Amino acid sequence: MENILEKILATKKEEVLARKKRGLFFRPFWDYPRKSLKQALKNKDFAIIAEIKRASPSKGLIAKEFDPKMIAKVYEQAGAAAISCLTDEPFFGGHLEYLAAAREEVSLPILRKDFIIDEIQLEEARAFGADALLLIVAALSPERLKDLLKATYELGLEALVEVHDKKELEIALNAGAEIIGINNRNLKTFEVSLETSLSLAQKIPEEVVLVSESGIKDHTDILRLKEAGIRAALIGESLMRAQNKESMLGYLLKGQKLT
Numbered sequence: 001m002e003n004i005l006e007k008i009l010a011t012k013k014e015e016v017l018a019r020k021k022r023g024l025f026f027r028p029f030w031d032y033p034r035k036s037l038k039q040a041l042k043n044k045d046f047a048i049i050a051e052i053k054r055a056s057p058s059k060g061l062i063a064k065e066f067d068p069k070m071i072a073k074v075y076e077q078a079g080a081a082a083i084s085c086l087t088d089e090p091f092f093g094g095h096l097e098y099l100a101a102a103r104e105e106v107s108l109p110i111l112r113k114d115f116i117i118d119e120i121q122l123e124e125a126r127a128f129g130a131d132a133l134l135l136i137v138a139a140l141s142p143e144r145l146k147d148l149l150k151a152t153y154e155l156g157l158e159a160l161v162e163v164h165d166k167k168e169l170e171i172a173l174n175a176g177a178e179i180i181g182i183n184n185r186n187l188k189t190f191e192v193s194l195e196t197s198l199s200l201a202q203k204i205p206e207e208v209v210l211v212s213e214s215g216i217k218d219h220t221d222i223l224r225l226k227e228a229g230i231r232a233a234l235i236g237e238s239l240m241r242a243q244n245k246e247s248m249l250g251y252l253l254k255g256q257k258l259t
């Protein structure tokens with residue numbers, strides 16, 4: 001049976017073909033200045049990439065009320081280091097327009113969160129105002145990963161390269177990844193464990209910026225990451241479900257009381 005990642009990738013292939021047929025004529029932010037995600041992450045004692053995520057295959061609809069512009073603004077005011085915006089439509093209820101809306105509103109670096117398999121998607125990311133984009137090792141051959149990473153840099157963007165185990169980590173390092181995301185969620189089974197980050201963190205050269213992704217829900221999780229030497233996290237669901245996102249960010253980062 002097909003796992004969820006394979007299913008998403010099959011749909012993505014069709015989407016890419018359709019985009020190539022249609023062409024990419026609307027490029028509102030093509031010449032907009034870019035911000036460095038890597039630098040933004042390094043600037044903080046602990047950095048949170050706050051995610052704009054409406055739904056997911058594992059959780060269904062996460063946010064009934066959904067205003068990407070307003071969410072981006074709140075994340076920025078609350079001290080997020082960067083924003084991640086889901087742009088996959090069929091599985092995550094995202095849209096490139098949501099990224100552009102966030103871009104208009106904030107000056108933080110923005111990451112395009114999608115399943116990237118083709119150069120045209122890198123161009124889309126730049127056209128709609130992204131500063132960085134996600135490349136998932138499990139979704140690409142090592143050669144394709146290298147090609148896409150190079151093309152990303154050539155477009156003036158950065159990449160968060162996502163891994164889930166030791167083998168993928170080696171592939172990411174080999175490809176020259178400078179920012180590596182360790183996904184605590186297995187994209188094939190949906191199982192989540194912070195241990196994934198804690199164990200893989202030991203094997204990473206110091207100059208690489210590490211980000212722990214998925215399932216991070218309280219201040220204790222952040223303390224455990226810090227203890228393992230990880231200084232950045234990508235957080236979606238717990239922020240998207242919080243009525244008061246500012247308070248939730250304060251709680252996650254500093255253990256402040258929730259209001």
Ligand SMILES: O=P(O)(O)OC[C@@H](O)[C@@H](O)c1c[nH]c2ccccc12
Nearest residue numbers: 183213214215216234235236237238
């Ligand atoms: O909502 P969470 O559990 O905080 O997770 C956020 C983020 O890590 C998750 O959305 C994610 C990580 N890797 C992905 C790849 C594609 C789509 C989504 C993701």
